[in-house]
Amino acid sequence: MKKLMSAGLGLLMASTAAVSHAEDVKIGMITTLSGGGSHLGVDVRDGFMLAMEQADRDNVQVLIQDDARRPDVAKNLANEFIQRENVDILTGIVWSNLAMAVVPSAVRKGTFYLSPNAGPSELAGRLCHENYFNVAWQNDNLHEAMGVHMEKDNVKKPFILAPNYPAGTDGLAGFKRYYKGELAGELYTKLGQTDYAAELAQIRASDAESIYFFLPGGMGISFMKQYQSAGLDLPVYGPAFSFDEIILGAVGDASVGVKNTSQWTHDLENPTNRAFVDSFSKKHGRVPTLYASQGFDTANLILSALDEAHPDDQAAFRKALKAAKFDSVRGDFRFGRNNHPIQDIYVREVVAGDGKPTNRLVGVAVEDIQDAYVEQCKL
Amino acid sequence: MTLSLILEQLLNGIQLGTMLFLMASGLTLVFGVMGLINLAHGSFYMTGAFVTAWVAGATGSFWLGLASGALAAAATGAIVEVLVVRRLYRRDHLDQVLATFALILIFSEGTRWLYGSSPLWLNVPESLTGSVTLPGGVSYSIYRLAIILMGVVVAVGLYLMISKTRLGMRIRAGENDREMIGALGVDISTLYTLIFALGAGLAGLAGATIGALQTVQVGMGEPVLILAFVVIVIGGIGSIKGALIGSLLVGVVDTLGRILLPDFFKLFMDASDAAGVGAALASMLIYLLMAIILAFKPHGLFAAND
Numbered sequence: 284m285k286k287l288m289s290a291g292l293g294l295l296m297a298s299t300a301a302v303s304h305a306e307d308v309k310i311g312m313i314t315t316l317s318g319g320g321s322h323l324g325v326d327v328r329d330g331f332m333l334a335m336e337q338a339d340r341d342n343v344q345v346l347i348q349d350d351a352r353r354p355d356v357a358k359n360l361a362n363e364f365i366q367r368e369n370v371d372i373l374t375g376i377v378w379s380n381l382a383m384a385v386v387p388s389a390v391r392k393g394t395f396y397l398s399p400n401a402g403p404s405e406l407a408g409r410l411c412h413e414n415y416f417n418v419a420w421q422n423d424n425l426h427e428a429m430g431v432h433m434e435k436d437n438v439k440k441p442f443i444l445a446p447n448y449p450a451g452t453d454g455l456a457g458f459k460r461y462y463k464g465e466l467a468g469e470l471y472t473k474l475g476q477t478d479y480a481a482e483l484a485q486i487r488a489s490d491a492e493s494i495y496f497f498l499p500g501g502m503g504i505s506f507m508k509q510y511q512s513a514g515l516d517l518p519v520y521g522p523a524f525s526f527d528e529i530i531l532g533a534v535g536d537a538s539v540g541v542k543n544t545s546q547w548t549h550d551l552e553n554p555t556n557r558a559f560v561d562s563f564s565k566k567h568g569r570v571p572t573l574y575a576s577q578g579f580d581t582a583n584l585i586l587s588a589l590d591e592a593h594p595d596d597q598a599a600f601r602k603a604l605k606a607a608k609f610d611s612v613r614g615d616f617r618f619g620r621n622n623h624p625i626q627d628i629y630v631r632e633v634v635a636g637d638g639k640p641t642n643r644l645v646g647v648a649v650e651d652i653q654d655a656y657v658e659q660c661k662l
Numbered sequence: 663m664t665l666s667l668i669l670e671q672l673l674n675g676i677q678l679g680t681m682l683f684l685m686a687s688g689l690t691l692v693f694g695v696m697g698l699i700n701l702a703h704g705s706f707y708m709t710g711a712f713v714t715a716w717v718a719g720a721t722g723s724f725w726l727g728l729a730s731g732a733l734a735a736a737a738t739g740a741i742v743e744v745l746v747v748r749r750l751y752r753r754d755h756l757d758q759v760l761a762t763f764a765l766i767l768i769f770s771e772g773t774r775w776l777y778g779s780s781p782l783w784l785n786v787p788e789s790l791t792g793s794v795t796l797p798g799g800v801s802y803s804i805y806r807l808a809i810i811l812m813g814v815v816v817a818v819g820l821y822l823m824i825s826k827t828r829l830g831m832r833i834r835a836g837e838n839d840r841e842m843i844g845a846l847g848v849d850i851s852t853l854y855t856l857i858f859a860l861g862a863g864l865a866g867l868a869g870a871t872i873g874a875l876q877t878v879q880v881g882m883g884e885p886v887l888i889l890a891f892v893v894i895v896i897g898g899i900g901s902i903k904g905a906l907i908g909s910l911l912v913g914v915v916d917t918l919g920r921i922l923l924p925d926f927f928k929l930f931m932d933a934s935d936a937a938g939v940g941a942a943l944a945s946m947l948i949y950l951l952m953a954i955i956l957a958f959k960p961h962g963l964f965a966a967n968d
Contacts (some may be wrong), residue, residue, distance in 0.1 A: 318881040471941035480674040501877035
């Protein structure tokens with residue numbers, strides 16, 4: 284009996300120990316796992332969860348839900364996460380129009396939001412918030428870098444196009460901020476459009492000498508395939524979103540020779556990155572995209588801040604996030620005043636790879652670029 | 663804007679129209695004959711594209727892939743009809759919408775489970791790559807020309823089948839009076855399965871041919887399905903002729919709108935704003951067209967039972 288009592292007491296103590304260890308942290312991830320843009324969300328999730336598995340913390344719980352790239356769904360999920368699940372941190376959204384629907388009200392309610400992808404201009408400027416951190420980039424950054432690169436390389440008369448949504452208009456605005464030459468034309472397409480025959484005919488009819496396009500996900504695949512069969516032979520440029528490893532696999536050799544800008548690339552030389560690319564490839568059987576790298580960095584930033592403070596202690600946790608004391612796969616990483624990264628952006632070239640084309644690092648497009656909206660931020 | 667550019671855009675519009683016709687003809691037949699609203703029609707489009715990409719990848723032959731894609735979509739259609747859809751004919755439209763919406767979710771998740779969420783790789787066959795110069799100096803993609811040609815062949819084939827064959831006679835009879843043709847001893851359930859499989863096969867054919875131009879991925883069918891519904895509403899539900907005219911109308915208006923509207927706004931705005939406003943209005947254009955047509959012809963242009 285006594286034995287039983289002591290065993291029971293022991294159990295009780297163990298359970299109270301678990302309770303006193305109640306500084307559990309709940310992270311809600313809302314991302315796109317179905318529909319046209321799903322490979323971006325899947326990679327964000329896989330990168331994020333890889334970091335979580337490697338850290339192996341038993342006090343961090345990650346809840347994952349699919350937003351199907353619909354703002355209303357994302358908004359409902361965010362409310363559910365905040366009100367019913369009481370999450371401390373939200374993350375995961377891929378698309379800027381969804382981020383605009385979710386982030387402003389979520390951070391106002393005192394939840395932390397770390398963006399692994401979308402970086403709309405409003406959230407960097409006018410609507411910046413102390414609880415909102417962007418771990419990827421401000422939307423314009425990769426476009427600005429390509430603008431710098433094409434200006435420097437003296438590329439003439441680009442025809443530029445992007446989908447008609449916040450990140451698309453931000454993107455082309457960013458490109459034009461640094462590219463001062465004459466444009467052959469400028470077009471906005473429907474988000475999710477898959478047929479580009481009309482746009483390609485216009486490009487052919489214009490006096491374009493090069494093309495700069497931003498079409499992430501399936502849109503980029505469709506465009507490149509149709510570009511190839513349209514008999515156009517102009518040099519092609521774009522941000523990495525138009526040429527991630529999944530798009531390259533689906534487009535095939537049509538993409539060889541294309542130049543694109545990215546804040547990260549799988550052949551970037553640093554120990555953190557090499558370990559990340561190896562373990563991701565081993566686990567998932569595919570080369571990670573930049574989205575996976577951003578998910579991985581977001582998770583590691585959260586983990587590094589959790590070492591310092593619990594999100595309930597908002598000021599301390601905020602300070603720990605802002606310090607960004609984690610090993611980024613990008614190498615150097617720091618936040619600017621508006622909690623957006625200041626970082627190098629690289630130029631990559633698509634080369635024929637093992638079975639399918641892949642990106643190769645060519646050089647640095649621009650060093651330590653900060654977004655153009657920081658002045659509008661009152662933080 | 664030169665004449666040859668406008669001609670080329672017109673061809674692009676017709677190509678989009680023929681592709682929509684392949685989708686809309688099945689949809690409108692199924693609605694006309696069986697009275698069924700089939701939201702899952704886009705899933706057959708996706709099935710056709712995925713099977714084509716898979717078979718073409720495994721065997722290296724696009725044509726073998728195309729044939730198996732269309733056949734697989736038709737077979738899937740027949741199976742779905744026998745297992746699920748058959749139970750819905752007597753139900754009201756809300757039940758049909760719910761059940762076929764559930765089918766969309768099942769097909770999408772099933773496809774993701776089978777093939778993964780990354781898009782598949784499918785290329786235009788070697789013999790149809792490149793472009794030709796047409797009279798009038800228009801340079802146009804051979805593959806897109808082939809799609810237009812295929813659309814013409816399918817349209818003529820459907821016309822001959824419906825107006826000249828016994829099967830077509832039964833289909834027309836079914837559209838007019840469902841109970842009566844059953845009473846006359848026609849095996850109505852086989853007829854329904856056949857029509858459903860035919861519609862699914864045409865959708866699969868559309869998915870397979872378009873898959874080579876665009877992206878073979880989960881959820882590729884739904885945007886096309888929405889356009890196909892616009893087409894059959896404009897054309898008149900149940901009418902193949904309406905589907906043909908409606909498809910071409912939607913294809914041409916959508917394509918030319920995308921090109922001409924931004925240029926139109928450039929006349930009195932700066933280029934960047936004009937591009938944005940023009941793109942926004944262009945994406946609404948076919949719905950405006952639908953609204954205008956419905957205002958004058960509430961049953962569509964060629965309503966079957968007027």
